[in-house]
Amino acid sequence: MKNDLEKIHQAVSEIEKVIVGQTPLIWKVLTALLADGHVLLEGVPGLAKTLLVATLGKTTGGIFQRIQMVPDMMPSDILGTYLYTDGKFEVEKGPMISANLVLVDEINRAAAKTQAALLQAMQERQVTIMGKETFQLPDPFMVLATQNPIEHEGTYPLPEAQLDRFLLKLLVDYPSKEDEVHILQNTHLDRRDRLADIHPIFLTEEIIYLRERIKAEVQVEEYAHRYIVDLCRATRNPTEYQLSKIEGTIRLGVSPRGILGLRDVARVQAFFAGRKFVYPEDIQRMAKDVLRHRIILSYSAEMEGVTADEVIEHILNEVPVP
Structure with a gap:
């Protein structure tokens, strides 16, 4: 157990290279990852919610996909669709099908029909394209969605059924005064590629192993x-x-x-x-x-x-x- 815990602490330290003042939040996101659950992050814009998820994606070493929700997005934009080429229909898979970690950015900016497209994937770990063909999602598979508070303009409340699919809802608050000073002093955040120095700590197989070990021990x-x-x-x-x-x-x-x-x-x-x-x-x-x-x-x-x-x-x- 000791070596595994050391590796988890190493992952937290890696994420903290670019995420300042949110240590409890990082540990809770890792809790959801090892509990095989999805996370909803709520907070006003500018609190590094998206950067946190992107950093986690690089740290865990799996395939990472980002979906930016907008009001006119359709379910096929997430799951995939059929395209007619060369006299036959071929599947064009959506970004969710191959990813281990999916960031759904500003989930409550999408209309209810598109939000509902996430339900099958989050619960059953599979997606069905246009009611015809079903694809199993990779393991591990985790959705981390960010949302702005409901009172902000241009947002749609998530339906109760979808909220229940999230293992955790984490509230992201402003950092402390000292942490904001550290943010200004963090040279990683001045770069165009803020994740350039972030290294994978886990293999996807190790995450599956840790999940099973926790359940067993x-x-x-x-x-x-x-x-x-x-x-x-x-x-x-x-x-x-x-x-x-x-x-x-x-x-x-x-x-x-x-x-x-x-x-x-x-x-x-x-x-x-x-x-x-x-x-x-x-x-x-x-x-x-x-x-x-x-x-x-x-x-x-x-x-x-x-x-x-x-x-x-x-x-x-x-x-x-x-």
């Missing part, structure tokens, strides 16, 4: 399973856990997919800590990132300015820790 005891279930059930039925303060604030709670996701990332967090057992703090550390986009607040709660993070914080504070 890091144990999740029954008390941890029950704690995960209690946290997620509290979003669906607060009265079952005497959470009267948030009763009526949640219109739709966390699905079983969210329960599985919280277990998977907690296991990776335990691995990062050099442990073979999941502790409650592993679960608590990732709870907001796994659950915030799976909780649909009631209309009255939205009007009062209640956030999903506030609801999750209350649940974490009130549900007994085993």
Whole structure:
């Protein structure tokens, strides 16, 4: 385990050559990678969301593709289409079919029909072109999507079904004052090719190996399973856990997919800590990132300015820790 952890720390250091002041964010993205999940990054423009994903793509050594979403983009632009040439139809594959890591930039600038084209790929790891031919996607396969906050002009909210396909929703905030000074002093960011000095740390086969090793070696005891279930059930039925303060604030709670996701990332967090057992703090550390986009607040709660993070914080504070 020690050598694998050293390599993961090396990957973080490599990414930090160009991504300054976002160390916790980098670790969470790597958590999703090793938990075999997709990530939604939300933040205002200019916070290096796209650069982070591009750097991760080079660090992991797989095939990287970037899709810039625009309002007039069609599903065929992502998945592929059939072209008639030399008297026959031939498949022109889209950028998703051959990539290990796909950056979907500004996903909420595309219309709902195009957003929906991602669903099959994210869940089933395969795509069907124009309802005719199905292609298996490579392993590993990961979608990292960036989006601007909904209140920004020209954006479309993601449908609930698509939000649930993302293992994590990570909020990207402004760096600290000192980190912004370091950004100005970072010579890598002055170059036209900012990734010129970024080197691959992993082979794709190593990522698959690490995923399987974490599943096999890091144990999740029954008390941890029950704690995960209690946290997620509290979003669906607060009265079952005497959470009267948030009763009526949640219109739709966390699905079983969210329960599985919280277990998977907690296991990776335990691995990062050099442990073979999941502790409650592993679960608590990732709870907001796994659950915030799976909780649909009631209309009255939205009007009062209640956030999903506030609801999750209350649940974490009130549900007994085993």
